[in-house]
Amino acid sequence: xxxxxxxxxLSAIPTLLLVIVLAFLMVHAAPGGPFDDxxxxxxxxxxxxxxxxxxxxxxxxxxxxxxxxxxxxxxGPSYHYRDHSVAELxxxxxxxxxxxxxxxxxxALLVGIAAxxxxxxxxxxxxxxxxxxxxxxxxSIPVFVVAPLxxxxxxxxxxxxxxxxxxxxxxxxxxxxxxALALPxxxxxxxxxxxxxxxxxxxxxxxxxxxxxxxxxxxVRFHALKPALLPVVSYLGPAIAAVVTGAVIVExxxxxxxxxxxxxxxxxxxxxxxxxxxxxxxxxxxxxxxxLVDLLYGFLDPRIRQP
Amino acid sequence: xxxxxVAGRFHNGGTAVKVSAGIVLFVxxxxxxxxxxxxxxxxxxxxxxxxxxxxxxxxxxxxTDDLGRDLFxxxxxxxxxxxxxxxxxxxxSLVFGVAYGAxxxxxxxxxxxVMMRMVDALYALPFMFLVILLMVAFExxxxxxxxxxxxxxxxxxxxIVRGQTLSLKQREFVDAARLIGVPPLVVVFRHxxxxxxxxxxxYVTLTIPQAILVESFLSFLGLGVQEPRTSLGALVNDGxxxxxxxxxxxxxxxxxxxxxxxxxxxxxxxxxxxxDPRRRQR
Numbered sequence: 001x002x003x004x005x006x007x008x009x010l011s012a013i014p015t016l017l018l019v020i021v022l023a024f025l026m027v028h029a030a031p032g033g034p035f036d037d038x039x040x041x042x043x044x045x046x047x048x049x050x051x052x053x054x055x056x057x058x059x060x061x062x063x064x065x066x067x068x069x070x071x072x073x074x075x076g077p078s079y080h081y082r083d084h085s086v087a088e089l090x091x092x093x094x095x096x097x098x099x100x101x102x103x104x105x106x107x108a109l110l111v112g113i114a115a116x117x118x119x120x121x122x123x124x125x126x127x128x129x130x131x132x133x134x135x136x137x138x139x140s141i142p143v144f145v146v147a148p149l150x151x152x153x154x155x156x157x158x159x160x161x162x163x164x165x166x167x168x169x170x171x172x173x174x175x176x177x178x179x180a181l182a183l184p185x186x187x188x189x190x191x192x193x194x195x196x197x198x199x200x201x202x203x204x205x206x207x208x209x210x211x212x213x214x215x216x217x218x219x220v221r222f223h224a225l226k227p228a229l230l231p232v233v234s235y236l237g238p239a240i241a242a243v244v245t246g247a248v249i250v251e252x253x254x255x256x257x258x259x260x261x262x263x264x265x266x267x268x269x270x271x272x273x274x275x276x277x278x279x280x281x282x283x284x285x286x287x288x289x290x291x292l293v294d295l296l297y298g299f300l301d302p303r304i305r306q307p
Numbered sequence: 308x309x310x311x312x313v314a315g316r317f318h319n320g321g322t323a324v325k326v327s328a329g330i331v332l333f334v335x336x337x338x339x340x341x342x343x344x345x346x347x348x349x350x351x352x353x354x355x356x357x358x359x360x361x362x363x364x365x366x367x368x369x370x371t372d373d374l375g376r377d378l379f380x381x382x383x384x385x386x387x388x389x390x391x392x393x394x395x396x397x398x399x400s401l402v403f404g405v406a407y408g409a410x411x412x413x414x415x416x417x418x419x420x421v422m423m424r425m426v427d428a429l430y431a432l433p434f435m436f437l438v439i440l441l442m443v444a445f446e447x448x449x450x451x452x453x454x455x456x457x458x459x460x461x462x463x464x465x466x467i468v469r470g471q472t473l474s475l476k477q478r479e480f481v482d483a484a485r486l487i488g489v490p491p492l493v494v495v496f497r498h499x500x501x502x503x504x505x506x507x508x509x510y511v512t513l514t515i516p517q518a519i520l521v522e523s524f525l526s527f528l529g530l531g532v533q534e535p536r537t538s539l540g541a542l543v544n545d546g547x548x549x550x551x552x553x554x555x556x557x558x559x560x561x562x563x564x565x566x567x568x569x570x571x572x573x574x575x576x577x578x579x580x581x582x583d584p585r586r587r588q589r
Contacts, residue, residue: 015428019437026440133323136576140569142520144527144540145561148547152558156551238430245435249527253547263436264528267443275443279436 004298012291019283020070024063027272075277080269086277089262097251097258101243103178108185108239113232115186116193117220120228123198131190138187143246147180147253177254181246185239192235196228203227226300233297237290244282324577327570334567338387347377349384350535358553369559373549376535382560385537386567392452392538393518397511399457400518404464405500405507411465412472413495423469426462434459438521442530452531456521460514467510471503509582513575516568523564539564 049055057065069076075086119131154161154176162173200206201224209219251260259278266274342349352374361370361378369378411422438455445451475481476499484494523540525531532538537545539560546557 011424011428018428022437023440026437026444029444136572137565137569140516140572141565142523142568144524145543145565148543148550148557149561152550152554156554241435248435248439249524252528263439267439267530270443275440279440282436 001298005295008291008294008298012287016284016287019287020067020280021063023276023279023283024066027276028059028062070280075280076273078271078274080266080271080274086274089274090259090277090281093257093259093262096256097247097260100174100177100181100247100250100256100258101240103174104181104185104243105236105239107178107182108189109232111182112186112189113193113229115190117197117225117228119190119194120197120201121216121220123201128194132194135187135190135194138183139191141184143180143184144249144253146183147177147250150176150180151253173254177250177256180253181243181250184246185242188235188239189232192231193228196231197224200224200228230297230301233293233300237286237293240289240293241286244286321577323573327573327577330566330570331574334386334563334570335390338383338390341383342380342387345377345380347380349376349381349537352376358549360553361555361559370553370555372545372553372556378556378559381537382539382542382563385539385542385560386563388532388536388538389519389522389540389564389567392456392522393515396453396456396518396522397460397514399453400460400464400514401507401511403457404461405468405503407461408465408468408470409472409495409500409503410492412469413476413491413499415473415476419469423466426465429462435521435524438525439528439530442525449532452522452525455525456518459521460517464507464510464514467506468503471506472499475499475502506582509575509578512571512578516571516575519564519568519571539567 055062066076073087075090078084078086078089081089115131115135119128122128161176197220201219206219206224209223214223247258248260248263250256251258252264255261259282263275263278265271266278353371353376354374356367356371357373359367359371361368367377367379369382372378372381407422407426411419414422438459441451441455472495481494481498484498485491489497519539522531522538523543526538526540527544529541529544532541534541542560543557543564546560550557
């Protein structure tokens with residue numbers, strides 16, 4: 001187990017480095033600098049600005065400077081919000097995004113596992129087909145279609161829930177964003193749980209349990225659930241990435257001042273340090289969570305510990 | 308597996324698969340025909356005909372948008388762009404994924420291990436963020452959309468093709484080719500890859516909806532196609548802005564986009580089940 005864990009941790013580091021290098025190169029290869037669209041500056045002022053942000057140095061030196069800053073948790077100054085560092089901006093936006101993401105993943109797991117088990121137990125009946133069909137719809141319809149439709153129905157037409165962040169009760173305004181973000185993940189978790197549960201229910205140990213006279217409910221709970229949920233555990237990694245990406249859309253539509261909105265605004269302002277900082281930060285979070293999921297999986301399923 | 312067997316199983320597949328195939332063909336035909344045949348075009352601004360609701364009389368079947376442009380034509384010319392981007396991007400990912408997977412699988416051993424470990428590492432990358440970064444940095448270059456989407460989608464293809472290659476390379480005809488001295492790369496591309504195409508074709512059907520998603524996502528953020536050109540994602544984005552005043556501007560493109568994605572997913576699942584009957588019994 002220790003060997004497996006060490007190998008996984010070691011292989012996460014080059015992945016993170018790869019993201020940093022790719023993102024850094026992309027930003028620096030971009031035509032047009034962050035200060036181009038302001039009024040034309042006298043050459044010596046332009047040189048001073050470039051020197052202040054170290055833009056006059058060679059690319060490897062800038063990268064070295066960026067990397068050594070990263071290690072100290074310093075993501076550099078924002079080009080657009082002059083008085084703030086990128087780390088401050090991310091820190092201010094993070095709690096809200098974190099809450100949104102955690103609630104969505106929790107909702108997806110609760111509803112998805114319940115629906116998947118329900119469909120598997122009723123395999124090949126009309127209810128099973130209904131759940132599978134709904135799951136297919138959930139997978140197919142993108143977040144940026146679901147979110148505005150939810151707003152249109154529940155906020156604009158029915159008026160039950162606030163349409164944007166500025167209006168309405170604080171507790172309720174997270175409901176629509178969380179649901180919009182969770183829906184596709186609910187669908188994926190449902191499908192994975194259903195397949196896993198059907199496989200588990202048709203395996204030998206379940207037949208033995210059944211022969212001993214155990215009821216269906218206790219078979220599901222005590223015997224079939226753990227092996228059935230292994231695919232769901234391994235899907236958690238991609239799910240986290242999907243939720244982080246989906247948050248960009250959901251936060252934009254609902255006007256939530258979180259990381260996603262900060263990212264889109266940074267992109268439109270050509271605030272390169274901010275955009276780069278968010279990409280590196282999110283990549284680090286996704287890679288770290290993937291690592292945790294892998295370790296959890298290795299803990300649950302001894303078969304994959306052999307490298 | 309024999310193509311006729313697969314086709315037969317597909318033919319016997321569920322109604323959902325057949326309906327999906329019908330929808331895909333119908334939408335593709337409309338996307339080709341409507342912009343050619345309609346009296347309106349997708350870019351002409353008509354400020355005296357803004358926000359006309361959809362009507363069955365007259366030529367404004369889907370109504371008009373905030374600039375008085377005909378939504379019927381805009382929707383289907385947007386569909387045309389969306390489908391075109393998706394197909395070309397899937398082709399990019401196909402070429403790259405097949406080449407990578409086939410070489411890794413055929414080479415085997417250390418080369419295979421290193422190549423597939425790289426794929427594993429790339430899976431953990433938050434590609435969508437890098438794509439957004441790419442689109443921001445390079446001024447929404449249309450060609451880059453293809454590259455970006457292809458870069459995301461080739462990983463799955465590489466894995467599947469590698470798995471197939473591993474079993475194909477045990478077959479006699481591959482041994483025969485190797486024995487008479489055909490160089491390895493030629494064996495891969497002349498003898499192995501042609502035998503993979505059935506499986507690959509099925510997985511392309513599942514890659515296309517993913518490519519559509521990425522393109523619409525980018526266009527939704529305003530980083531995809533540029534005005535007055537449009538795509539389904541861009542139309543949904545316009546619709547969101549106007550949804551309180553003119554809900555049809557959101558509902559029509561959103562419904563069309565959702566049904567295209569749903570059809571491709573049903574079709575791909577159905578084809579995959581036809582290839583692998585064990586899955587269907589689940």
